[in-house]
Amino acid sequence: MQKTKLALARVLPATAEVNAAGRLAVGGCDLVDLAAEFGTPLYVFDEETLRGQCRAFLEAFRSRYPKTAVAYAAKAYLGRALAAIVAEEGMDLDIVSGGELAIARSVGFPPERIHFHGNNKAEDELAEALDYGIARVIVDNFHEIHILNGVAEARNLKQRVLLRLSPGIDPHTHAYTTTGTTDNKFGVPLQTQGEAAIRKLMAAPALDLAGLHVHLGSPIFEREPFARAVDVVFEFAAQMKRDHGFEMQEFSPGGGFAVDYTLDQHAPSPADYAETIVPAIKAACKKHDLPQPHIFIEPGRSIVARAGVALYTVGSSKDVPGVRRYVSVDGGMADNIRPPMYDTEYAAIVANKPLDERRETVTVAGKYCESGDLLLKDAELPPLEPGDVLALPASGAYNLSMASNYNASLRPPIVLVRDGEGRLMRRRETYEDLTRPDVWPLE
Numbered sequence: 042m043q044k045t046k047l048a049l050a051r052v053l054p055a056t057a058e059v060n061a062a063g064r065l066a067v068g069g070c071d072l073v074d075l076a077a078e079f080g081t082p083l084y085v086f087d088e089e090t091l092r093g094q095c096r097a098f099l100e101a102f103r104s105r106y107p108k109t110a111v112a113y114a115a116k117a118y119l120g121r122a123l124a125a126i127v128a129e130e131g132m133d134l135d136i137v138s139g140g141e142l143a144i145a146r147s148v149g150f151p152p153e154r155i156h157f158h159g160n161n162k163a164e165d166e167l168a169e170a171l172d173y174g175i176a177r178v179i180v181d182n183f184h185e186i187h188i189l190n191g192v193a194e195a196r197n198l199k200q201r202v203l204l205r206l207s208p209g210i211d212p213h214t215h216a217y218t219t220t221g222t223t224d225n226k227f228g229v230p231l232q233t234q235g236e237a238a239i240r241k242l243m244a245a246p247a248l249d250l251a252g253l254h255v256h257l258g259s260p261i262f263e264r265e266p267f268a269r270a271v272d273v274v275f276e277f278a279a280q281m282k283r284d285h286g287f288e289m290q291e292f293s294p295g296g297g298f299a300v301d302y303t304l305d306q307h308a309p310s311p312a313d314y315a316e317t318i319v320p321a322i323k324a325a326c327k328k329h330d331l332p333q334p335h336i337f338i339e340p341g342r343s344i345v346a347r348a349g350v351a352l353y354t355v356g357s358s359k360d361v362p363g364v365r366r367y368v369s370v371d372g373g374m375a376d377n378i379r380p381p382m383y384d385t386e387y388a389a390i391v392a393n394k395p396l397d398e399r400r401e402t403v404t405v406a407g408k409y410c411e412s413g414d415l416l417l418k419d420a421e422l423p424p425l426e427p428g429d430v431l432a433l434p435a436s437g438a439y440n441l442s443m444a445s446n447y448n449a450s451l452r453p454p455i456v457l458v459r460d461g462e463g464r465l466m467r468r469r470e471t472y473e474d475l476t477r478p479d480v481w482p483l484e
Contacts, residue, residue: 047395049388052301052434054087054348056458065392065432067350068458072392075463076352076430079454082372083352086437086466088126088459090348094311095130098340101311105319106336112156114296114341115141117438122457122466123345124148133176135296135339139166146173156337158205160227167192177201177291179254181228186241186248193247200247203254203291204238206231208273210257210266227256231277239281250287252334253278256295260342264309264317267294271318275325282331289334294318296339300346302435303388311343342438349437351377352392353416355429356408366403368425373407374414375450377433377440381413389417392430397423405431409448449475 047057053067060066064073068087076083095111102109112133115124119141125148127134133154136142145155152174157167160181167189170178180186180202193200207228229238242250255270271294281287299308318338326333353370360366379385389405391397399421407414416433425431444452451470456463 047390048399049304049390049434051304052347052388053390054090054350054434055093056087056089057434059395063394063396065390065395068463069461070456070458070463072350072352072432073430075456075458076354076392078463079456079465080469081352081354081430082370082376082453084376084436084441084453084455085350085352085463086123086345086455086457087348087350088457091123091126091345092130094340094344094348095127095132097311098338098344099131101315102319102336102338105315106322106333108333108335110154110335110337112154112337112339113344114339115145116442117341117345118349118440118442119144120455120467121148124150127344128154133337135341139163139169142166142170142173142175152176156339162188164188164192171196171198171200177203177251179203179205179293180238180242180248181205183229183234183238183241186238186245190245190247198247199249201249201251202242203252203293204229204235204242204250205254205256206235206274206277208255208257208270210255210270210273228254231273235277236281236284239285239287243285243287252289252291252293254293254295256293256339257297259297260299260308261297262299262306262308264314267314267318268321270294271321271325275322275329275331279329279331289331291336292322292334293337293339296341296343298338298340298343300343300435300438302346303386308343311340314338344438346435346438349435349440351433351436351440353431353433355425355427355431357427358403358425365419366401367406368403369406369408370416370431371408372453373409373416374411375407375409375447376444376453377416377436378443378445379439380416381411382443387417387433387435389420389422390432390434391423391425392432394423394429399423401425409450446470446475451475 056068098111110133112135113127114135135156137159153176155175157178205228207230278289353372358368401424405417454469455466457466
């Protein structure tokens, strides 16, 4: 074992090592062998890292604040095997669509541990959620209050809800993933419409307003915005208690916890986030004479990102004299849209020669028909040759949930590794999968 020699150990899964063959292994499985068996692009998830992150968040928050639930944010990636692992680890589940609910239902995820988010939930999605008996709906807007109340009334239910507020706080992340500022599509603006939403929810006969929710964005490397959000929301809660008798039984500061994609980044640990959020909640309760509410947090990226490694096979290359060297791989933006969409940076390691000297500057291009289909720009890597297996760590979050069939590509398989065994979580799509939804001949 030569794990300590891996330059990218901090962004690779916890079980990553160089095996006796001198190749990169995760979960005791040789990644080059997995690439040969399942083909590339291939996504490998390390079960130990997945479960370890679930337990780290549960321990970090519950040891400081026992009345905490940790809800995995399914939008980061959800499949049946992952949903089952999350359930086994005692996590709650944060869903945003009827499709995510259907996946959860298919593995019997406990409905009392499911929370339903979203800024434009359809009436049929809400009906499916209430019929399954989910724990709570996070109400996003006035239109939803009307629809949800009607759905609950039709079922003679009193549905527990939280109100999502937009507190006007900038978490200093990418503009596309900032959700706590006043000018965004999510939540009710606290300063201008928060009180009206409280009144409307408290008057809705089939809704039980249990608490308040905020989500500032993702990924959030700074901890101070969480503390500011707590201050703002608890001051608002105290005012609503005085003016309208509102009792905040539950509160969520959301998620958006950061991870390291490159060695230049230094994301806080679960304990670091807990050491900011929990004292802020306790101090706010004391300041405003409020009882300590039950809380729930919503890590998604920080549960699955580091657990996932994307594998690609190197193909053609192109030298542009005086400009750069391009090396192409057999995947790209169809399985990982994040670099062209968010200008995300990744690290990389060559799985078949992980300890070789990084002495070549290359730009790694995908195979799709867009000039912006670049996975790595000007990266320092060992000289790459056709057939090399390139591994991109920290690929477990959003890559797969945002994947597409662009250029009629086949979405990649996923293998779960543990103790030297690789089990298929999802098979590679086939050409038949591409054409199955089409109606032909036309009816």
